[in-house]
Amino acid sequence: MIQISHLSKSFTLNRQQKKELGTNQNSVLAVDDISFECLPGRVHALLGPNGAGKTTTLRMLSTIFKPTKGSIVIDNIDAVKNPQEARKHIGFLTGSAGLYARLTPNELISYFGELYGVSKNDIEMRKKKLYDLLDMHDFQNKRIGKLSTGMKQKVSICRTMIHDPQVVIFDEPTSGLDVITAENIIQLIRDCKNQGKTVIFSSHIMGEVDLLCDDITIIHKGKVLFNDTMEAFRAQQQAPNLTAEFIRIVHDQKTETR
Amino acid sequence: MIFTVFKKELRDTLRDRRTVMMMIVIPTLVFPMIMSVFMSVSESFQKKAAEKKVKIGLVSNQVGSLEADLLKVPESLGKKEFIPFTDTVSLIRAIRMDSIQVGIYIPNNAEQLKSAMQPISVTVFHDGTDLGMKERADAYVTYVQENWKKQRYAELKIDEAKITPFILEHSNVASSKEMIGKLAGGFLPYLFIAFGFMGCMFPAIDLFTGEKERATIETLLTTPVPRWKILFGKMGVVVLSGLLAATFNLLGIYLSIEVLNLVKDPVLLQAIKDILSPTFIIMLYALLIPLITFFAGIMIPIAVRAKSFKEAQSIISPLNLLIILPAMVGFFPGVELNEVTALIPVVNIVLATKELIAGTLEWHLVAMAFGVMVLLAVIAVLFSYRKFENENNVIS
Numbered sequence: 001m002i003q004i005s006h007l008s009k010s011f012t013l014n015r016q017q018k019k020e021l022g023t024n025q026n027s028v029l030a031v032d033d034i035s036f037e038c039l040p041g042r043v044h045a046l047l048g049p050n051g052a053g054k055t056t057t058l059r060m061l062s063t064i065f066k067p068t069k070g071s072i073v074i075d076n077i078d079a080v081k082n083p084q085e086a087r088k089h090i091g092f093l094t095g096s097a098g099l100y101a102r103l104t105p106n107e108l109i110s111y112f113g114e115l116y117g118v119s120k121n122d123i124e125m126r127k128k129k130l131y132d133l134l135d136m137h138d139f140q141n142k143r144i145g146k147l148s149t150g151m152k153q154k155v156s157i158c159r160t161m162i163h164d165p166q167v168v169i170f171d172e173p174t175s176g177l178d179v180i181t182a183e184n185i186i187q188l189i190r191d192c193k194n195q196g197k198t199v200i201f202s203s204h205i206m207g208e209v210d211l212l213c214d215d216i217t218i219i220h221k222g223k224v225l226f227n228d229t230m231e232a233f234r235a236q237q238q239a240p241n242l243t244a245e246f247i248r249i250v251h252d253q254k255t256e257t258r
Numbered sequence: 259m260i261f262t263v264f265k266k267e268l269r270d271t272l273r274d275r276r277t278v279m280m281m282i283v284i285p286t287l288v289f290p291m292i293m294s295v296f297m298s299v300s301e302s303f304q305k306k307a308a309e310k311k312v313k314i315g316l317v318s319n320q321v322g323s324l325e326a327d328l329l330k331v332p333e334s335l336g337k338k339e340f341i342p343f344t345d346t347v348s349l350i351r352a353i354r355m356d357s358i359q360v361g362i363y364i365p366n367n368a369e370q371l372k373s374a375m376q377p378i379s380v381t382v383f384h385d386g387t388d389l390g391m392k393e394r395a396d397a398y399v400t401y402v403q404e405n406w407k408k409q410r411y412a413e414l415k416i417d418e419a420k421i422t423p424f425i426l427e428h429s430n431v432a433s434s435k436e437m438i439g440k441l442a443g444g445f446l447p448y449l450f451i452a453f454g455f456m457g458c459m460f461p462a463i464d465l466f467t468g469e470k471e472r473a474t475i476e477t478l479l480t481t482p483v484p485r486w487k488i489l490f491g492k493m494g495v496v497v498l499s500g501l502l503a504a505t506f507n508l509l510g511i512y513l514s515i516e517v518l519n520l521v522k523d524p525v526l527l528q529a530i531k532d533i534l535s536p537t538f539i540i541m542l543y544a545l546l547i548p549l550i551t552f553f554a555g556i557m558i559p560i561a562v563r564a565k566s567f568k569e570a571q572s573i574i575s576p577l578n579l580l581i582i583l584p585a586m587v588g589f590f591p592g593v594e595l596n597e598v599t600a601l602i603p604v605v606n607i608v609l610a611t612k613e614l615i616a617g618t619l620e621w622h623l624v625a626m627a628f629g630v631m632v633l634l635a636v637i638a639v640l641f642s643y644r645k646f647e648n649e650n651n652v653i654s
Contacts, residue, residue, distance in 0.1 A: 011650065012650070059476075059653070062480045063480070064476060064479045064480060064649065064653060065649050065653070066649065084482045084483075084484060085482070087480055087481060087482040088482045090480060092476075092477065092480040094476065094477075098472040098473040098474045099474065100266075100270055100472075100474055101472070102269075102270050102273040102274060103266070103269070103270060103273075107266075107269070111262070111266045112477075112481065114262045115259065115262060115263075115478075115481040115482070115483050116481055116482060117482065159477065
């Protein structure tokens with residue numbers, strides 16, 4: 001379970017960043033007082049246009065960034081005060097993250113297993129299970145740099161799941177992938193849900209959100225615009241489809257801000 | 259966990275061709291290459307110089323005894339050919355055009371002066387840029403002069419010993435090890451430091467900026483390993499890479515003398531063997547470890563902050579010059595380790611290594627140099643830690 005309460009994050013800008021952003025402000029508020037809750041056995045969609053603060057929020061959840069204000073509780077662990085302990089419960093899969101090209105899948109997955117404190121026996125057991133599931137046996141000892149995008153994505157999934165986390169964060173996991181590889185990820189998310197894990201799913205593809213998610217939070221300019229179940233989202237829907245509805249909500253907010 | 263990170267980073271680093279080239283291949287080959295080039299060039303230069311027939315222009319209006327004796331100078335002093343000239347103007351022109359290498363001017367009254375037992379003023383014309391030619395001409399003239407002196411002593415019935423008040427002899431009390439250490443010993447620490455720095459450079463950029471660029475750092479930071487442990491694991495590989503580069507440099511020296519037999523001079527060979535003793539190697543590492551940790555501590559904050567491999571390289575490469583220039587201090591024979599130079603980073607390690615090679619080490623100065631470098635290494639490590647802890651630096 002994830003409980004996010006009054007979470008904010010601001011970044012101090014250096015001279016070059018100010019120039020790039022065309023601002024004189026010394027800091028920028030990326031996430032502004034957001035609160036929501038993700039429940040076990042449910043997939044929670046985190047949506048927003050580019051620059052909305054999604055990635056910053058997910059990076060705070062995965063404890064890479066420290067919040068400026070607010071609290072994050074993951075499986076009853078205060079992730080702000082005790083990030084190391086919280087990380088043991090989190091698996092983080094992002095479409096933009098790379099893999100160590102000079103290692104083999106076997107070496108990489110064992111390495112992450114060790115970093116998560118999993119015993120050698122358990123690593124081997126889990127590796128076998130995941131390799132069976134993802135059909136990875138053929139390329140487990142090839143250098144990652146020589147693998148196809150789909151194979152690399154399977155390695156990423158394996159790395160994310162090696163410590164059997166209770167909370168799994170997916171940040172645009174299917175971006176740039178072919179349909180078959182994307183389907184593997186969708187299946188993994190479903191499996192996580194069925195196993196009672198808490199899943200956060202961030203995507204630009206509304207079809208995937210519609211298919212997978214139980215709850216939805218839309219953020220824009222660092223603020224929460226909508227936070228409820230998918231059923232409630234569909235019930236209040238004014239536009240003909242989910243994508244149009246998402247655009248409408250964001251657009252209405254833009255108009256209000258003006 | 260530090261060791262887990264260290265192990266993985268080491269494996270990853272050793273699979274990077276560029277790093278392996280800078281850490282193993284080049285440091286191993288550089289000394290044998292320098293030695294073989296130096297030896298073959300010096301041997302061929304000496305051989306050519308000995309075989310070269312020097313064309314000597316002779317300005318003289320007569321064929322007197324001096325001219326005749328010059329023609330009789332033995333071939334053991336080098337092959338020669340005398341070419342007559344009528345005046346010094348055409349002689350100088352010929353030297354400039356390299357049709358002759360040196361010229362000797364003998365005055366017209368040479369025979370009269372010889373008969374009167376007066377000194378004859380002989381002028382040697384030479385081109386200062388044509389190395390060794392003046393010495394060849396001097397050797398011929400001196401040979402004739404020594405013979406004439408003996409003839410004059412005999413004619414005057416003078417015992418040469420009686421007009422020689424003393425015979426000056428020199429006895430060098432410095433051992434060959436000291437001589438090599440003090441005069442050429444700066445070259446070795448220069449190599450160790452230069453390669454130590456270069457050995458650190460690529461792993462530092464690859465393990466920090468490279469991780470950022472390839473977006474692998476994000477997944478690493480989501481593991482429950484404290485950042486300082488990740489930093490120390492990575493830093494350990496950077497330091498080890500620098501030390502390995504210096505080690506392979508040392509191996510190159512060993513191969514040059516023991517396997518490739520590139521050092522022919524027995525005195526030099528024995529001196530190098532004396533230098534490469536276990537005590538020297540232990541002491542060398544004791545000096546290099548804090549120095550290379552200091553290098554790593556300087557490079558890592560730059561690599562952590564840089565957004566791309568190119569940016570990191572463009573900042574660290576010029577830094578190389580800042581390190582190499584003080585390392586060159588060791589080339590100057592007069593500069594020694596003292597209470598002041600022991601406080602100057604890099605210079606202190608170069609000079610301490612030089613003293614170590616010469617076997618003239620003063621322990622309190624080495625302790626000072628070591629202490630300064632340890633202090634700087636600790637500061638550099640803490641600075642790296644501060645930069646690595648800053649989330650804005652680590653995530654692009």
